Amino acid sequence: EVQLVESGGDLVKTGGSLRLSCLVSGLTFSNTWMSWVRQAPGKGLEWIGRIKSKSDGETTDYPAPVKGRFTISREDSKDTVYLQLDGLTAEDTAVYYCTTGGWTNFYWGQGTLVTVSS
Amino acid sequence: FMLAQPHSLSESPGKTITISCVRSSGSIASNFVQWYQQRPGSAPKTVIFNDEQRPFGVPDRFSGSIDSSSNSASLTISRLKTDDEATYYCQSYDDTNQIFGGGTKLTVL
Numbered sequence: 001e002v003q004l005v006e007s008g009g010d011l012v013k014t015g016g017s018l019r020l021s022c023l024v025s026g027l028t029f030s031n032t033w034m035s036w037v038r039q040a041p042g043k044g045l046e047w048i049g050r051i052k053s054k055s056d057g058e059t060t061d062y063p064a065p066v067k068g069r070f071t072i073s074r075e076d077s078k079d080t081v082y083l084q085l086d087g088l089t090a091e092d093t094a095v096y097y098c099t100t101g102g103w104t105n106f107y108w109g110q111g112t113l114v115t116v117s118s
Numbered sequence: 119f120m121l122a123q124p125h126s127l128s129e130s131p132g133k134t135i136t137i138s139c140v141r142s143s144g145s146i147a148s149n150f151v152q153w154y155q156q157r158p159g160s161a162p163k164t165v166i167f168n169d170e171q172r173p174f175g176v177p178d179r180f181s182g183s184i185d186s187s188s189n190s191a192s193l194t195i196s197r198l199k200t201d202d203e204a205t206y207y208c209q210s211y212d213d214t215n216q217i218f219g220g221g222t223k224l225t226v227l
């Protein structure tokens with residue numbers, strides 16, 4: 001069974017930083033592209049970036065709203081993908097999901113809540 | 119491009135409903151479309167991928183299709199159950215980004 005477990009969500013002040021983690025099991029993580037998707041309270045889904053596998057260059061892509069503030073990385077030895085959040089604003093308050101895939105999101109974690117408040 | 123979905127739909131148990139997802143520019147056939155089901159308080163779950171494929175465990179009451187004439191994708195749920203009540207999101211991608219539709223809240227009553 002494939003499982004994705006996010007952690008690291010917290011209450012953080014405006015301008016602060018946070019690192020989220022996503023531990024993956026049940027598949028060959030090193031071969032898997034990973035994405036992060038967020039959902040603001042009462043809103044829809046928003047893709048916030050992907051990281052390719054090491055064999056595909058381990059490159060990352062981000063949409064304009066988060067480019068330069070968010071950074072995705074991976075540690076294949078730990079079957080874990082990370083999302084570094086910097087320069088947080090109230091608009092970043094959301095549940096953050098990690099997913100498998102770069103162009104699609106086949107498996108989803110349960111999400112972790114990030115709340116940004118002044 | 120954007121993906122436009124109806125904000126909400128309702129139907130009775132046992133009936134069939136179709137949720138549309140219209141692509142604003144570029145061909146709907148250019149990139150695969152996925153559909154996700156999100157029940158209240160839960161994470162999304164894939165019900166259709168690659169336009170029409172069902173993950174293992176998703177009942178065949180769920181089907182997906184694309185229509186080039188209307189430049190849209192559709193999710194059809196037959197023999198509706200109260201358990202199908204959820205918000206459904208379509209998703210596709212361009213050269214770099216993933217793009218989500220705004221979601222359709224389905225009420226089954």
